Amino acid sequence: xxxxxxxxxxxxxxxxxxxxxxxYYRNLEVNYSRKFIxxxxxxxxxxxxxxxxxxxxxxxxxVRYVIIFFGILFGGLKTGFLLLxxxxxxxxxxxxxxxxxxxxxxxxxxxxxxxxSSLYHHARKKYWITLIAGISFSLIPIIVLYITKPDYxxxxxxxxxxxxxxxxxxxxxxxxxxxxxxxxxKELYLTFIQNEKVEAIxxxxxxxxxxxxxxxxxxxxxxxxxxxxTLNWEKTxxxxxxxxxxxxxxxxxxxxxxxxxxPLGTFQQHIxxxxxxxxxxxxxxxxxxxxxxxxxxSYPSTPVYIIANPTEMKQLLVNxxxxxxxxxxxxxxxxxxIQFLQHLQRVQLEIQDNGVGMDEEQLSRLGxxxxxxxxxxxxxxxxxxxxxxxxxxxxxxxxxxxxxxTVFTISLPLA
Numbered sequence: 001x002x003x004x005x006x007x008x009x010x011x012x013x014x015x016x017x018x019x020x021x022x023x024y025y026r027n028l029e030v031n032y033s034r035k036f037i038x039x040x041x042x043x044x045x046x047x048x049x050x051x052x053x054x055x056x057x058x059x060x061x062x063v064r065y066v067i068i069f070f071g072i073l074f075g076g077l078k079t080g081f082l083l084l085x086x087x088x089x090x091x092x093x094x095x096x097x098x099x100x101x102x103x104x105x106x107x108x109x110x111x112x113x114x115x116x117s118s119l120y121h122h123a124r125k126k127y128w129i130t131l132i133a134g135i136s137f138s139l140i141p142i143i144v145l146y147i148t149k150p151d152y153x154x155x156x157x158x159x160x161x162x163x164x165x166x167x168x169x170x171x172x173x174x175x176x177x178x179x180x181x182x183x184x185x186k187e188l189y190l191t192f193i194q195n196e197k198v199e200a201i202x203x204x205x206x207x208x209x210x211x212x213x214x215x216x217x218x219x220x221x222x223x224x225x226x227x228x229x230t231l232n233w234e235k236t237x238x239x240x241x242x243x244x245x246x247x248x249x250x251x252x253x254x255x256x257x258x259x260x261x262x263p264l265g266t267f268q269q270h271i272x273x274x275x276x277x278x279x280x281x282x283x284x285x286x287x288x289x290x291x292x293x294x295x296x297x298s299y300p301s302t303p304v305y306i307i308a309n310p311t312e313m314k315q316l317l318v319n320x321x322x323x324x325x326x327x328x329x330x331x332x333x334x335x336x337x338i339q340f341l342q343h344l345q346r347v348q349l350e351i352q353d354n355g356v357g358m359d360e361e362q363l364s365r366l367g368x369x370x371x372x373x374x375x376x377x378x379x380x381x382x383x384x385x386x387x388x389x390x391x392x393x394x395x396x397x398x399x400x401x402x403x404x405x406t407v408f409t410i411s412l413p414l415a
Contacts, residue, residue: 006053006061007166013051014063014171016044017070018179027393029193031186037075038082041067045083049090053163055156058096059149061163064106065137066171069113073120073176080117084110101148105141112136130176134169212254215246268392270415271310272303273347277338280317287322288336291329295321297338304340304347305415308392316385320351320408323382327355327406345414354405363398 052060072080328334400406
């Protein structure tokens with residue numbers, strides 16, 4: 001039973017780079033780096049040698065060959081030589097009767113790892129290289145130990161013939177296969193994201209051209225009428241006012257387009273969400289009053305700190321509150337309320353209105369590029385807001401029914 005536990009523990013150490021890759025790169029829009037491979041392999045090798053099983057004092061068994069081969073394969077020569085130095089220093093520190101044997105085995109397996117790594121990158125059927133590596137790293141230690149310590153091998157023959165192949169063959173197959181699968185899936189995901197961005201930009205550009213053309217056509221028509229000098233002053237003033245409104249609408253459309261096309265800021269810092277909300281409420285209260293909407297907010301008595309870009313946080317709050325105000329403007333006793341809820345390590349911000357609401361089809365399309373429930377809206381503000389929330393590792397949910405109001409719930413991790 002103890003032998004099985006040791007084998008499973010060593011296999012866990014062998015899979016450390018794969019596990020950490022899936023944890024660290026899960027939400028990042030980049031793939032692994034050689035620096036990441038170097039760090040994770042260094043940690044895995046240290047753990048593997050520290051908690052290695054032993055049947056005889058001074059002779060230890062671990063997955064060092066698996067980790068070194070993997071490090072060379074995905075991290076390059078620099079990683080391989082770093083792991084070589086780490087192994088030599090730590091093995092000399094551990095000492096014991098198996099130290100010289102370990103150095104002899106490494107002198108054979110390390111050049112073999114370099115050779116197999118080169119073959120792996122050029123081979124079509126890579127699983128053959130993986131199979132050869134697993135078998136080689138299983139047989140070489142047994143052969144060397146049989147030459148130097150035949151009595152030890154014969155005394156523990158079952159252990160050496162079973163545990164060594166499981167450590168190395170199964171460890172290499174699992175680590176390389178699973179890691180390759182994760183890396184390939186990540187590449188497909190990144191390609192999909194890139195294609196989606198290109199498609200989104202194309203769609204936004206086409207929609208933007210359509211939206212901008214409408215007010216420009218209106219302004220052009222009025223300017224031609226004014227230039228003809230056939231209108232009285234009252235109509236001329238009215239046409240000028242309409243033209244100014246159309247120009248302002250064009251400016252708003254362009255501003256929203258720029259906000260969605262501009263990359264989200266990488267600068268983030270600790271900010272007090274309560275202060276942010278108070279600032280935005282003060283900013284939006286005149287707009288709410290102008291639309292006959294009551295804007296209310298309840299605040300916690302203590303600061304609520306999150307990690308975010310202050311400018312983006314302010315903009316997305318303005319977007320949500322503005323949408324809520326406009327959705328409620330035509331309702332009797334129109335009201336928009338903002339509430340804080342804290343649960344474990346997250347803060348939830350609820351923005352509720354008693355406006356026109358949305359049906360299931362509208363809800364499913366919220367946040368999509370250039371979709372808006374307003375006849376004069378572009379939808380870009382909400383798209384930006386969704387992206388900004390995701391960049392903060394946050395989530396957003398919506399509850400709404402036609403003519404029963406809407407509740408947006410923004411959940412963000414606490415700092």
